[in-house]
Amino acid sequence: MPKRILYASLGASALLAIGCQSTKSTTSAAKQPAVVTLGKQIVPASEFAYVYRKNNATAPDYGTRANVTEYLDLYTNFKLKVLEAEQRGLDTTQAFQRELDGYKQQLAQPYLTEKSVTDQLVQEAYDRLSKEISASHILVRVAPDAAPQDTLAAYQKALALLQRVTSGEDFNQVARQASEDPSARDNGGQLGYFTAMQMVYPFENVAYKTKAGEVSAPVRTRFGYHVIKVNDVRPAQGEIKVAHLMIRATPGMPKADSVTAKKKVDELYSRLRRREDWDKLVTQFSEDAGSAANGGELPAFGTGRMIPSFEEVAFKLQKPGDISAPVQTPYGWHIIKLIEKQPVPTFEAMAPTLKSKVAKDSRSELNRAAFLKRIRQENQFAEMPPVRDAILAQADTALVNGRFKSETFLSKFPSGKRKKGETTVSADAPLFTVKGKAYPIKDFLAYVQQSQRPRAGADPRFVMQQLYDQYVDQSLTEFEKANLDTKYEDYRMLVKEYRDGILLFQLMDEKVWSKALTDTVGLQQFFTANQANYQWGPRVQATMINAASPALLTQAQKQLATGRFEVTRNTPAPVAFRASQSTILPPSQTNLDRLAASLASDTTLSLTVTGRVKRGEPVALAQRRAAAVVAYLTGKGAPASRISTKTATKPVAAATALLALTSTSTAVLEESLNASNPLAVQIVEQSFQKGDSKVVDEVMDRGPGTYSVQKDGRFYAIIIEKALPAGPKTLSETRGQATSDYQNFLEKQWLGQLRTQYPVQVNQAEVDKLITK
Numbered sequence: 001m002p003k004r005i006l007y008a009s010l011g012a013s014a015l016l017a018i019g020c021q022s023t024k025s026t027t028s029a030a031k032q033p034a035v036v037t038l039g040k041q042i043v044p045a046s047e048f049a050y051v052y053r054k055n056n057a058t059a060p061d062y063g064t065r066a067n068v069t070e071y072l073d074l075y076t077n078f079k080l081k082v083l084e085a086e087q088r089g090l091d092t093t094q095a096f097q098r099e100l101d102g103y104k105q106q107l108a109q110p111y112l113t114e115k116s117v118t119d120q121l122v123q124e125a126y127d128r129l130s131k132e133i134s135a136s137h138i139l140v141r142v143a144p145d146a147a148p149q150d151t152l153a154a155y156q157k158a159l160a161l162l163q164r165v166t167s168g169e170d171f172n173q174v175a176r177q178a179s180e181d182p183s184a185r186d187n188g189g190q191l192g193y194f195t196a197m198q199m200v201y202p203f204e205n206v207a208y209k210t211k212a213g214e215v216s217a218p219v220r221t222r223f224g225y226h227v228i229k230v231n232d233v234r235p236a237q238g239e240i241k242v243a244h245l246m247i248r249a250t251p252g253m254p255k256a257d258s259v260t261a262k263k264k265v266d267e268l269y270s271r272l273r274r275r276e277d278w279d280k281l282v283t284q285f286s287e288d289a290g291s292a293a294n295g296g297e298l299p300a301f302g303t304g305r306m307i308p309s310f311e312e313v314a315f316k317l318q319k320p321g322d323i324s325a326p327v328q329t330p331y332g333w334h335i336i337k338l339i340e341k342q343p344v345p346t347f348e349a350m351a352p353t354l355k356s357k358v359a360k361d362s363r364s365e366l367n368r369a370a371f372l373k374r375i376r377q378e379n380q381f382a383e384m385p386p387v388r389d390a391i392l393a394q395a396d397t398a399l400v401n402g403r404f405k406s407e408t409f410l411s412k413f414p415s416g417k418r419k420k421g422e423t424t425v426s427a428d429a430p431l432f433t434v435k436g437k438a439y440p441i442k443d444f445l446a447y448v449q450q451s452q453r454p455r456a457g458a459d460p461r462f463v464m465q466q467l468y469d470q471y472v473d474q475s476l477t478e479f480e481k482a483n484l485d486t487k488y489e490d491y492r493m494l495v496k497e498y499r500d501g502i503l504l505f506q507l508m509d510e511k512v513w514s515k516a517l518t519d520t521v522g523l524q525q526f527f528t529a530n531q532a533n534y535q536w537g538p539r540v541q542a543t544m545i546n547a548a549s550p551a552l553l554t555q556a557q558k559q560l561a562t563g564r565f566e567v568t569r570n571t572p573a574p575v576a577f578r579a580s581q582s583t584i585l586p587p588s589q590t591n592l593d594r595l596a597a598s599l600a601s602d603t604t605l606s607l608t609v610t611g612r613v614k615r616g617e618p619v620a621l622a623q624r625r626a627a628a629v630v631a632y633l634t635g636k637g638a639p640a641s642r643i644s645t646k647t648a649t650k651p652v653a654a655a656t657a658l659l660a661l662t663s664t665s666t667a668v669l670e671e672s673l674n675a676s677n678p679l680a681v682q683i684v685e686q687s688f689q690k691g692d693s694k695v696v697d698e699v700m701d702r703g704p705g706t707y708s709v710q711k712d713g714r715f716y717a718i719i720i721e722k723a724l725p726a727g728p729k730t731l732s733e734t735r736g737q738a739t740s741d742y743q744n745f746l747e748k749q750w751l752g753q754l755r756t757q758y759p760v761q762v763n764q765a766e767v768d769k770l771i772t773k
Contacts, residue, residue: 013534030044031113032044032045033045033763033766034763034766035047035048035071035072035762035763035766036048036076036079036760036761036762036763036765037760037761038076038079038080038083038758038759038760039083039757039758039759041079041083041758043075043079044062045763045766045769048072048075048766049769049770051075052068052071052072052075052770061773062772062773063770063771063772063773064771064773065771068767068770069767069770072082072762072767077751078147078504078709080751080754080755080760081503081504081507081508081751081754082500082503082504083754083758084507084754084757084758085503085504085506085507086503087569088507090194090503090506090507091499091503092328095450096502096503099356100495100498100499100502101503102505103495103498103502104495104498107491107494107495107498108481108484108491109114109359111480111488111491112371112477112480112481113232113359113367113368113371113485114367114370114371114374116370117366117367117370117371118355118358118359118367121355121358121363121367122351122355122358123347125196125197125354125357125358125363126195126196126347126350126351126354128196128204128208129194129195129196129197129236129344129350130197130235130236130344131233131234131235131236131572132193132194132195132206132232132233132234132235132236132237132303133193133195133207133232133233134190134191134192134193134194134230134231134232134233134234134288135190135191135194135206135207135228135229135230135231135544136171136172136175136188136189136191136228136229136231136322137175137179137181137189137191137203137226137227137228137229138153138158138161138165138171138174138175138178138181138184138227139179139181139184139187139189139223139224139225139226140155140157140158140161140180140218140223140225140226141154141180141223141224142154142220142224144222145466146242147457147458147459147462148459148462149298149459149666150534154220154224154225155220155225157225158218158225158226158227159218161174161178161227162215162217162218162227165215165227165229166215168509171188171189171215171229172188172189172190173521175188175189175418176189176747177597180224187264189229190231192304193232193234193303193304194303194304195236195302195303195304196208197354197357197361198303198304200221200223200362201361201362201363201365201366202219202220202221203219203221203226203228204363205219206219206226206228207228207230208517210228210230211230211233212230212231212232212233213230213231214229214230215227215228215229216228216229216230216429220674221362222362236302236344237302237303237315237341238302238305238341238342238343238344239300239301239302239341239342239344239345240300240301240302240314240315240338240340240341240342241297241299241300241339241340241341241342242297242298242314242336242337242338242339243278243282243295243296243297243298243319243336243337243339244286244288244291244296244298244334244335244336244351245265245268245272245278245281245282245285245296245334245335245337246284246286246287246288246291246296246331246332246333246334247264247265247268247285247286247332247333248261248285248287248331248332249261249262249328249332249333250330250331250332251330256569260678261332261333262326262333263677263678264285264678264679265326265333265335266326267677267678267679268281268285269323269335271325271679272335273323273567277348277712278296278337278696278714279295280294280712281295282295283295284682285679286681287332296337297339301341307329307331308332309327309328309329310327310329310334310336313327313336314338316338316514317336317337318338318339318718320338320339320340321337321338321528322337322338323335323336323337323338324336324337326370333377334715348614357489365750371525372473372476375476375477375479376476379434379476379479379480380433380434380435380436380437381432381433381434381472382432382433382434383431383432384429384432387424387429387430387431387433387441388431388468390413390425391425391431391444391462391464392464392465392468393461393480394409394412394413395461395464396428396460397460397461399448399452399460399463399464400454400455400456400457400458400460400463400588401410401454402453402454402455404449404452405449406413406442406445406448406449408448409445410425410426410427410441410442410445413425413426425441426441427440427441427442427445428440428441428442429441431443431444432472432475433691434475434476434479436515437479438474444471445469447467447471448464448467448471448476448664451467451470452467452715487743502593502723508747511746511750512743512746512747512750513743514748516739516742516743517739522742522743523731523738524731526738526740526741526742526745527742530741531728533741534728534729534734534737534738535726535727535728535729536689536724536726536727536728536729537689537690537726538685538689538690538700538723538724538725538726539688539723540687540688540690540696540700540720540721540722540723540724541686541687541720541721541722541724542685542686542687542688542696542718542719542720542721543560543666543683543684543685543718543719543721544556544683544684544685544688544693544695544696544716544717544719545560545681545682545683545716545717545718545719546681546682546683546684546695546714546715546716547680547681547682547714547715547716547717548677548679548680548681548714548715549715550715552673552680552715553681553708553715553716553717554683555673556673556683556717557706557717557719558671559669559672559673560666560669560683560719563664564606564662564663564664565662565663565664565665565666565668565669565672566660566661566662566668566672567605567661567662567663567668568671568672568675569671571659571660571661572591572592572595572659573588573591573659574588574654574656574657574658574659575588575592575609575625575629575656575657576588576654576655576656577655577656577657577661578655579614579617579626579630579655580617580621580655581655582624582625582627582628583622583628584628584629584632589632589731590632591634592629592632592636595607595633595638595659595728596632596633596636596637596638597636597637599633599638599639599642599643600636600637600638600639602663602667604640604663604664604665604668605642605661605663606642606643606644606646606661606662606663606664607633607638607643607644607660607661607662608643608644608646608659608660609626609629609630609643609644609645609646609657609658610626610645610646610647610648610657610658610659610660611623611624611625611626611627611629611646611647611648611657612625612643612648612651612652612655612656612657612658613648613651613652613655614651614652614653614655615651615653617651617655618653619647619649622647622648622649623645623647625655625657626645626646626647626657627645629645629657629659629701630643631644666683666684666685667683669681669683670682670683671674687724688700694711695709695711695716695718696718699718699720700720701724702720704720704721704723705720706718706719706721707720707721707757
């Protein structure tokens with residue numbers, strides 16, 4: 001699927017977005033005038049008119065000849081592709097049917113709900129968003145499907161706890177002692193402030209109906225029974241919009257990295273307090289890639305929607321432009337800048353978001369109950385009470401022990417002739433009907449056998465009743481879903497749109513997208529034929545040093561000129577040897593194993609081994625020790641070409657060899673220069689085109705050399721090694737663009753073939769009916 005998105009041509013993606021109508025059969029379409037004919041297949045004028053109006057009505061050029069003609073050409077190309085897919089039978093495969101069924105499930109959801117109830121719940125949620133509640137609770141756990149006696153016991157326990165707190169006992173203390181919410185031991189049941197849509201609906205409902213200082217009667221949620229005390233009610237803080245500058249520091253990172261991150265954020269905070277430019281520092285140093293390019297701006301948020309430590313500090317900022325001290329979250333260190341405080345948005349602005357949340361929230365259960373009530377009536381649901389009651393009466397412990405068998409259960413009912421008035425219970429006897437369609441007992445019992453689970457101590461009749469209710473609800477819902485296309489024309493048309501979209505993707509993937517990715521010979525030939533379109537502009541190979549001061553810039557230039565830089569972080573420990581020997585001791589071997597792996601994987605590293613002797617040992621032993629280290633490392637895969645040796649002539653206190661790492665990576669030089677100030681120096685080595693860097697752009701035309709630039713309070717040295725002339729790119733340098741262009745070429749070529757295979761004839765008289773300007 002990603003390649004569909006990444007390489008989709010403009011025409012294909014536009015058609016998917018606008019929605020398309022399925023190809024009608026010649027028989028049904030023949031009754032209508034055609035707007036265009038594709039071979040023997042017609043596209044009805046009414047179909048095209050519907051799609052055109054649906055997707056172009058708000059366009060400034062809607063109804064102009066140019067707009068109608070352009071859209072008809074686009075739509076014709078789409079219909080040609082769908083027609084070809086149908087001719088090849090792609091709409092009959094199992095993969096196609098599975099994908100279409102998945103989309104139908106999604107498209108059906110808006111039709112399996114009760115709009116009036118949704119609208120009421122959305123309005124209620126919006127009204128509640130104007131207030132924030134601070135509450136505490138005591139929880140008595142009971143499962144949603146608990147037996148009546150267990151539910152009653154939990155309720156009575158909740159009542160007893162309510163009696164204690166209303167008789168004068170401290171609510172938070174009782175919560176610590178008796179609440180079955182584990183967090184209550186620490187927080188005394190306090191939940192902090194919340195607003196609508198942040199708690200399960202029954203809890204929210206009672207909290208909003210309880211006055212500050214009062215305690216509610218027990219309320220049941222899926223977690224159990226809650227006794228709620230409302231501590232405070234305040235006007236909503238609304239939403240707040242902030243920007244942040246973030247330095248990453250995750251809980252598990254090495255201590256040295258964590259210390260460096262803290263130093264870095266403190267230095268940035270110090271510079272911001274000196275009124276340095278916020279956007280500039282965020283762009284240069286923030287490690288939140290998603291917001292750095294936009295001045296660190298984050299989407300607006302309200303109470304309970306951010307990490308608590310971040311949210312608390314953000315809401316304490318008073319005036320736009322105020323900046324917080326660094327605050328830590330699990331993601332790192334943040335400096336927060338207030339952009340604006342926003343009141344609760346208007347109902348019109350929030351309604352779409354609230355509607356989506358209501359559909360996923362626990363209050364959707366009210367909606368579902370109303371929906372089921374409606375379709376029971378519309379679909380003429382009719383039960384057989386005597387049959388139902390007979391089945392419920394025969395439920396036994398096999399059901400609650402997880403050993404229910406439908407055949408065994410049916411054997412409880414006598415076969416043969418029945419006495420007058422006696423209920424007939426057999427596998428095929430109807431349990432209920434939906435619009436005259438009978439649902440036999442055997443289907444329900446198969447559902448029971450599949451859905452059963454051990455429930456020790458539960459009442460078998462109660463469990464059977466629950467399963468019966470679930471089966472009825474499921475059957476009603478499935479019946480409604482199966483008949484949506486005959487009940488709702490807009491649903492039927494929408495499913496057709498998705499059907500054609502899937503066929504389009506399947507064929508486009510075969511003919512264009514995947515072919516462009518796998519046909520390497522064809523891609524190379526296309527690239528060669530169109531080489532003029534893939535050219536470099538003038539470039540320079542350069543190094544850019546960006547420093548906080550002229551002294552730092554000079555220091556960086558001098559060290560950069562040496563070409564190799566000492567690695568000062570995680571330096572390897574000296575190698576220990578047996579006295580008067582060149583045998584490496586085991587603890588040092590472990591360290592050398594890690595060093596060998598680093599040398600093998602990082603080609604910028606080089607190592608110098610200095611052999612040493614202690615007093616009384618022969619000087620020649622120093623060279624043998626250095627050689628022993630080299631032999632060990634190369635034996636572990638380290639390249640000998642990047643290891644050198646030397647010997648120390650002066651005896652030392654221990655029998656060791658010193659290890660010194662250097663690197664050609666400018667990142668190592670950066671780290672060394674930034675030891676005391678994490679923002680001191682930045683070094684970038686690459687080829688620069690016009691527009692890659694404003695600083696390099698200023699000197700790009702001067703040719704090789706070193707140039708000093710001062711910009712935005714920083715000091716730069718631009719070292720241009722050589723000018724890279726304009727010239728052709730290689731395929732590897734522009735593969736993405738070339739592949740996209742090749743896909744467009746393949747699509748145009750294929751459409752030409754389809755227009756030959758299915759000649760296109762436009763009925764201009766029908767087209768002219770859509771031209772209104």
